Amino acid sequence: MDPYTFDKTAAWMERAAKVIPGGIYGHFGPAPYVPVSAYPFFSDRAEGAYFWDVDGNRFIDYMCAYGPMIQGYRNPVVDAAYRAQMEKCDANSVCAPVMVELAEYLTDLIPAADWAFFAKNGADVTNLAVMTARAATGRKKIVAVKGGYHGTSPWMQGSGHHGVIEEDTANIIRIPWNDVEALERVVADNLGQVAGFISSPCHHPIFTDNELPAPHYWERVEALLRANGIVFIIDDVRAGFRLHMGGSCEHYGFRPDLICFCKAIGNGYPISALVGGDALRGDVSKVFHTGSYWYGAGPMAAALANLQELRRINGPRLLRETGELLAAGMVDAARSNGFDLRISGEPSMLYARITDDPTLEMQQRWCGECARRGVFLTSHHNWFVSTAHTRKDIEDTVAVCDEAFKAVRAFYGSGV
Ligand SMILES: Cc1ncc(COP(=O)(O)O)c(C=O)c1O
Incomplete structure (x- = not known):
């Protein structure tokens, strides 16, 4: 050829x-x-x-729209659910019931989830997760992993990036992947100041080898965060529903406070979700976070059908x-x-x-x-x-x- x-x-x-x-x-x-x-x-x-x-x-x-396409482009099951909802309503002046159905489905599917909140992009929900951690703790600092990507909001980028000012990243502390001792040091040096720790479940940086969690890594991280009242955020935007239907934390055996999903959740239809446990239900509901298209019912119907089908076929x-x-x-x-x-x-x-x-x-x-x-x-x-x-x-x-x-x-x- x-x-x-x-x-x-x-x-x-x-x-x-x-x-x-x-x-x-x-x-x-x-x-x-x-x-x-x-x-x-x-x-x-x-x-x-x-x-x-x-x-x-x-x-x-093999890029699959950089992750969203998990069941094939124009998947007949997902597309039929989307089309059926679009025949009724999509962007509207009030919510469609499918929003509640999808939240119910996610809270059944994901052991860490007692509630779900929907948006469009991954960064919408990583932002909401960080705001929720700050609202819940009254603290400013966020610990993240070097090379970890959470979207393009200024705090998520490095200082020195075009359009990012020093103040945007002043309260973000980066530590190496798989380094519990570094996390311990940061927590000790910033006692009572760390609101949240955000990380992907496995390390998938660009231009370099990807890394899995070391044995007992997540167990030790979870214990340390719990002991210090730090909100534990998993950014499952890229890996979500690829490793386990209950969230990647189930695959690795740990339980975060908040999980961010996007990419594969809707098989290409634009939707993201933040899910969390009851302890943060009150705090997340006080954070003001919304968007023009966040209530779109078509992508919600697509996500529901996509998750049901993915679960059915394992x-x-x-x-x-x-x-x-x-x-x-x-x-x-x-x-x-x-x-x-x-x-x-x-x-x-x-x-x-x-x-x-x-x-x-x-x-x-x-x-x-x-x-x-x-x-x-x-x-x-x-x-x-x-x-x-x-x-x-x-x-x-x-x-x-x-x-x-x-x-x-x-x-x-x-x-x-
Ligand atoms: C792990 C992770 N978090 C967050 C994001 C940001 O998602 P979005 O580009 O939809 O805002 C991405 C996007 O690639 C991602 O891979």
């Missing part, structure tokens, strides 16, 4: 650059894609595990098996071409990296060669699998990876 070309993508990029600052902004922008000429930037349509770009190229998609187990198959196939393809591919993180959202490639140059070239052959991966971010990825998709993907490794070897010659 001849590698794909991206002429129409290039034409759309040119048009975009004239009317949209930066052409394409944020994580969809061209910045992390090297070589840029090997990637599509505009999609025409999507179905199941695939999308087709404006040049008509088909991709087996989505987390399926995703793990698919991820393990993908990882094993890719590692073999790498080895047979003389490369060492290191896999890290959870199988359903694994991070892969060619070792002995500190600048990621080879990794970027390899991901680009995969994209030019119909497998969409990025070189800097964890990938995602969905329940729509079949064994045949994985076999086809591994065959493409093999060809891509051969192309990388041909590019670098025997010097690799």
Whole structure:
């Protein structure tokens, strides 16, 4: 097969650059894609595990809209529920009952949840979680993990980032992942001042290996936070419903006070949720937090159907098996071409990296060669699998990876 070309993508990029600052902004922008000429930037349509770009190229998609697509694009069950609700009402002047039904479902599904609150984006609920921690404790400081991402609000970004002032991050203390001693030190040095600790359940930074919690890590963190009256916030925006239907904390065996969900909850329909226990019910209800589209009923109906279906098919187990198959196939393809591919993180959202490639140059070239052959991966971010990825998709993907490794070897010659 001849590698794909991206002429129409290039034409759309040119048009975009004239009317949209930066052409394409944020994580969809061209910045992390090297070589840029090997990637599509505009999609025409999507179905199941695939999308087709404006040049008509088909991709087996392992970015899954960066996490939301967990059961395949245009999933018939989820889309039917969405359409049925849209026939009745969506944005409205009052709430639709499906909001209560979804909250009831989540509080049944998630052991840590006695209530649920809905918004649109991940940052809406990570913000609400932090505001709730501050409201509940009357304290200012928030401890977070270095390299942990919680959205783009100023407090979530590093000082020195454009548009962020020192005061925005003055009360945020970052500690290394898996470092209970560092957390103990921060708590001792800031006695009675720490409102909350926010972290993803497993560590999924970009441009570097992902990490799982060390044995007893969460148990020790939970005990320390409880002993000091610090609100325990889990940011499950990316991992939520991939590891366990009851929240990733159930997979690892601990119990936070608040859990933030987004991404996979609605299989692509825009909705996020903060859930929590009774102890914070009064505090969260006093925090003023709302948005123009936060009551949209269509995405709520989609989320309800999506979660019911994921639970019915045991989505987390399926995703793990698919991820393990993908990882094993890719590692073999790498080895047979003389490369060492290191896999890290959870199988359903694994991070892969060619070792002995500190600048990621080879990794970027390899991901680009995969994209030019119909497998969409990025070189800097964890990938995602969905329940729509079949064994045949994985076999086809591994065959493409093999060809891509051969192309990388041909590019670098025997010097690799
Ligand atoms: C772990 C985590 N938290 C929060 C967010 C922010 O979500 P959003 O971009 O929907 O605001 C993201 C987005 O990638 C995320 O991965």
